[in-house]
Amino acid sequence: MLIRPPADIPESQVTPESVYLSRRKLIGVALSAPMLALAACSRGEEKDGVPTQVVADSPDGFRSGEELTRLQDVTSYNNFYEFGLGKGDPSRQAGSLRTQPWSVTVAGHAEVTGRFTLEDVLKLAPASERIYRLRCVEGWSMVIPWLGLPLAAVLQHFKPTSRAKFVAFTTLADIEQMPALADGVLDWPYKEGLRIDEAMHPLAFLATGLYGKALPNQNGAPLRLVVPWKYGFKSIKSIVAIEFTETMPTTSWNASAPDEYGFYSNVNPDVAHPRWSQKSERRIAGTASKLFAERIPTRPFNGYAAQVASLYAGMNLRQWF
Template sequence: MSQKYDPDILASEITTESVYQSRRRLLRAGLGSPLLLLAGCGPRDADAGASPIVTTSAKDSPDGFRTSESQTRFEDASSYNNFYEFGTGKADPARYAGSLRPSPWRVDIAGEAEVTGRFNLEDLLKGVAPQERIYRMRCVEGWSMVIPWLGLPLGDVLRKFKPTSRAKYVAFTSLADPRQMPGVSYDVLDWPYREGLRIDEAMHPLTLLATGMYGRALPNQNGAPLRLVVPWKYGFKGIKSIVKIEFTQKMPPTAWNVSAPEEYGFYSNVNPSVDHPRWSQKTERRISGTASKLFAERIETRPFNGYAAQVASMYSGMDLRKWF
């Protein structure tokens, strides 16, 4: 479980003043706790307007938790999605995800850890301080967003369950209930949706378990009530509606890697030098438009989605063309 970070990243384990002040604002507004969000005490999606989280630094902070880039509008981030459990069209999740019941919610903790079992979501998250993170997100299809997330550092949650030295990977499983998710009735993928991270990736300070976005509870179509956010990887690694977390000794199978291993690797780090077999990854279309224009100008894609200073050291010595 040794972690190899860039020396500068150590500062990110200390709450910065901007994040601390933001958290205080969220708490005063009744939004800082994921438990309040899950209980429906935050604003509803119908109240969507300008994001209440608007404070950004003049430039990217050293810990990578914030960016001064223009945020994608909530209306776009919540209506242009991949969530195949509700259909393969980008508008399908927003159209059909109303059938999902995100509360009550339970998550199984299993595998190579001292503490395992089934936990209510409130107990799973108890004792971990919520944070606000503004992350660039890059989809493997070539589009990207900038989203203000609310959530908890995944590493802080996982440490509660005391993973053993045999835990080399962390596997995640989504809900797959055809009564709530019409898409799982179709043979699009081998359901349930599964994802995985190496243990040091899971423990990295940038990795987030999100319970909200734009200052409100996570919408169903964006993965309510609990989803993974790993900003230096392609978006399909961000598994949604998580119902199981397992510590494993071996690399776990993942949904897209099983479905099309020549196209989707286990690591799936954003890498403009490694093209998808069917399209280039050198540029991206930022979803940062107006009501009349969804996409802004095409921009260059950065290695690790711009988070190389924080995460590249974890892959030192690896052939990132082979381990794509």
């Protein structure tokens, strides 16, 4: 994967973090569906418009006590190869993505299948906010306040059968909207998958927004997966299809380079990528430079071991990277 200097989006397009962070009331997020009322969590003191402390880590993992990454960085330092290989390419190129209307096709081993509008999907579970760490396989990380729906609550509405052992996800692949598809970096469309028990875990999340507003195109609008204990490429963006399968589904990076990107891809500092160590990460947060951010130790399962380690009891985590 390539790492290039990012290009910040114009300040005029950025919601001041102080506005978001100081709110202590219900907020609404317009997502082409009815307004979603979301309860804000309390913040600590601020420095330069960025919190010096968030509420302590919650036992369920839904809140992180770490400094948030700036909105400017979350929205301008991205991997979304359908819009280019550079970190700043998605913020410059993703304006061509049309997120209205949007629909998701549900198929496979479930009692309820078919094509559902985004509005229908958003009605399947109450909206909530989660503050999660995001760890990229490239060795950088962020802390992001996501808005969205618990994945399990959504999937349960489709009534998966006993034959559903995995859940496969597929991204939109439209070369008119996503010009970098022509570069042939991967075998498009982008595909990802989870084991059914992973998908049903309370931490697994379908994000529809961040920082109190609708999800920007470059961050995977209008619907993306967030799996905080796995490397970021597992959190597939701009989802258009969900399928319940009996066998392990093909995933894009695993198909492209199986010796580098496994199906599970749990964050594991003890398992190096073939081309670099995973023992530490550049934490992009606060006002720190994206290229020279402080390096911190990487934690097993990205710090969520207490919540998810039991899912992998008895597995060789080195073999099943």
